[in-house]
Amino acid sequence: MSAAAPLLAKKLKVALLQLAAGANKAANLKKVEEYATQALSAHKDVDLIMLPECFNSPYAVEKFREYSEQIPQGETSQFLSALAKKLNVIIVGGSIPEIEGDKVYNTSLTFNASGKIIAKHRKVHLFDIDIPNGITFKESVTLSPGNKATSFQLPAFGQVGLGICYDIRFPELAAISARKNNAFAMLYPGAFNTTTGPLHWHLLARARAIDNEIFVVLCSPARDPDPSVYQAYGHSLVVDPYGKVIAEAGEGEEIVYCELDPELIPKVREGIPVTFQRRFDVYDDVGVTAKVSDL
Numbered sequence: 001m002s003a004a005a006p007l008l009a010k011k012l013k014v015a016l017l018q019l020a021a022g023a024n025k026a027a028n029l030k031k032v033e034e035y036a037t038q039a040l041s042a043h044k045d046v047d048l049i050m051l052p053e054c055f056n057s058p059y060a061v062e063k064f065r066e067y068s069e070q071i072p073q074g075e076t077s078q079f080l081s082a083l084a085k086k087l088n089v090i091i092v093g094g095s096i097p098e099i100e101g102d103k104v105y106n107t108s109l110t111f112n113a114s115g116k117i118i119a120k121h122r123k124v125h126l127f128d129i130d131i132p133n134g135i136t137f138k139e140s141v142t143l144s145p146g147n148k149a150t151s152f153q154l155p156a157f158g159q160v161g162l163g164i165c166y167d168i169r170f171p172e173l174a175a176i177s178a179r180k181n182n183a184f185a186m187l188y189p190g191a192f193n194t195t196t197g198p199l200h201w202h203l204l205a206r207a208r209a210i211d212n213e214i215f216v217v218l219c220s221p222a223r224d225p226d227p228s229v230y231q232a233y234g235h236s237l238v239v240d241p242y243g244k245v246i247a248e249a250g251e252g253e254e255i256v257y258c259e260l261d262p263e264l265i266p267k268v269r270e271g272i273p274v275t276f277q278r279r280f281d282v283y284d285d286v287g288v289t290a291k292v293s294d295l
């Protein structure tokens, strides 16, 4: 076994804030502050707080532009920066609609405990689906896609990868973070729904964990009591490098606490050494994208 295991220097204690976002942005931000403060008073040693996809706005194609903000000068970037500093905690800021020029993106920011932005990921794969009698959603009506995979160093802990929701369906982003950049975890703020959530949410989180023998952390909005709006699945989740679910929320608003233990990664990789057994001399180039017209 030659490849080094990714370095997770010490246990990382995380708190996932599973919150529902309504139409009132100020109220959404206030709730984040309340829950984050509550998390840290319940568990003073929390290192990282994670928020859901679109935590400051409704998750609706026709609302993204209206709620969009510039980064870093916008209200939500400034709010998260100040909150991270005040609570002395790393914040993985779910995602927000970002505007740059004429384009709107679904963007996730991470702040260190001094309030500095240390990562920015624009959702690469837009959620465009159409399931008969299930759900139709087309982010690309208003959003533009990001164009890069994102990995970054979490101070004192090691390298992590960041994706947003639908990005989890594409194993390449996690593979880049884990294999090229030695990430010990993939973090995905995400808002699956009541059609695809029961089908694939756990399966995808566990698959990305097993593929790469890393932790996978998913933070969802809570289910909204109003049935006329997008129904997020809930079930914020942490999966260990064996693919085992080690923490999970229900459907309502709650905080999930979990500890990522660094000692598990080499143990898993020694026992099931797929990380060291890949046969790139055998695999063909699989970088071909099929077209619907090929079906």
Ligand SMILES: NC(=O)CCC(=O)C(=O)O
Binding pocket: 053, 127, 164, 165, 166, 167, 169, 190, 191, 192, 193, 196, 197, 200
């Ligand atoms: N917000 C999203 O990207 C939703 C993704 C989703 O529900 C899926 O099934 O994938």
